[in-house]
Amino acid sequence: MCGIAGLQLKNPGLYPRLGELVVPMLDVLASRGPDSTGVAVYRSDAPAGTCKYSLCAPRDGYDWAGYLAALEAAAGGAHIEFRPQGRDAVIVMSTGSDRGPELLAGIDPSVRLFGFGSAIEVYKDVGAAAEVCARYGVAEMGGHQAIGHTRMATESAVTTEHSHPFAVSPDLALVHNGSFSNYASVRRTLIAGGVRFDTDNDSEVAARYIAREMAAGADLTDALRGVMKVFDGFFTLLVSAERSFAIVRDSFACKPMVVAETADYVAVASEYIALADLPGVDKADVFEPMPEEIYTWQA
């Protein structure tokens, strides 16, 4: 099953309430996916020229002070700001996304990088939505857009790493409801082209594919067109970039999706019930997106 949800705010007056609006959406969708929960929150709160890195600690009580000391020594005078988030942390660093991931991996490879970019922060873990969101204080977070996922695992293990979203290139995140059937073949092709993977999850393959296409110059719409050509299986995908998000459904469209749009926001979710608490949603234009059509919105 799995549940997916996204909210993009058009009205900056709502930015401070982003987390407060998104958490109930994910909580409702816990019935579609109780195994793990994840959210990518986009907020432009880092100084210009810096990159935010969402890091997941290998265990509770991890020695972040030691990690930071090692990072400062290795980063050669780069600006580093540490923001603890529950067990995990976001590090804001003047080292850009071209060198940052490698630098961080060198400090302690057991600390996993779940997302990076100028606006994105990724929080994900095993557990139902209410619990995971409370752990990271997602409800208190502001921002201009967020996408989230509640997972009912069907094809790979239930672990923190296997949770969605998959955010594998700057400010890009993907959540997936469904299952790809030819992902092993696509993964082999990508690996042959030099792409590296963190997990054996099918959705990560789509995220890596989109990242590779966009790195080669495609825009998000082009990359999703490629997904429809290359991937076989069932999918409703929600993919976000720094100030945009897009949805696409496979040709059978058996994985649900509802869109509600008002003057203040665009909200998408697997079921309308997840949108029912949004302000003014009773006046929204509500529809189900068509199969094989790419819908995009810009914040």
Place this chain on the structure above:
Amino acid sequence: MAGLTAIELSCADMTVRQVNQALRSLPDGSVIRIAEPRGRHNIAVGLTGRLDITIAGNAGYFIAGLCDGPDVTVEGFVGWSVGENLMSGSVRVHGNASECTGASARGGLIAIHGDASSRAGISLKGGTVAIAGDAGHMSGFMAQAGTILIGGDAADSLGDSLYEAVIYVGGKIRSLGSDAQVAELGPDDVRLVNEVARDAGFSHISAEDVTKIVSAKQLYNFDALKDQKY
């Protein structure tokens, strides 16, 4: 209904099960308004009374499914399978509908005043599905009996593997499914389309101008020796 005071139920302070139990206990002729549906699934299912029910807002899956009698109006959007397996009565949606509108309905009327998504009228068994706007792909798939009226456009594979159900389309058809074909429109068809449009409350249908889709009946009998492939 004019002159009758509606009984108010609210999904804000009742579970769907409590709402449905309350509906089941009401006598024929009751008028009910269900407030704050909040996208809940399974509202007003399995009812046999002659009730007049209004759902005041957007609702979830299986709304008014398995009903045999009531008239249900939804003031908003509905999720998957509205009026699924309807036996008699009506479901009127003043908004858009998700997939599988009126799936397997044996009787009654399911009227969508907006657009319906994929697989509208799938496996229809005698009911009437009327859509004011567009219908998604695979609509009318394997429909066995009954009538589907699409006021707007139909997406791909309309009427795939159709049996005896008949589909009328006011707008364009992107593609027909396997074994579906266009048939000549006769006076009985025009009469039927006018009747369905009137019952559904549609005023924009020009009955003389619709396209009629029926089964070509080439898939009725499996030919084991076809091309000697089996």
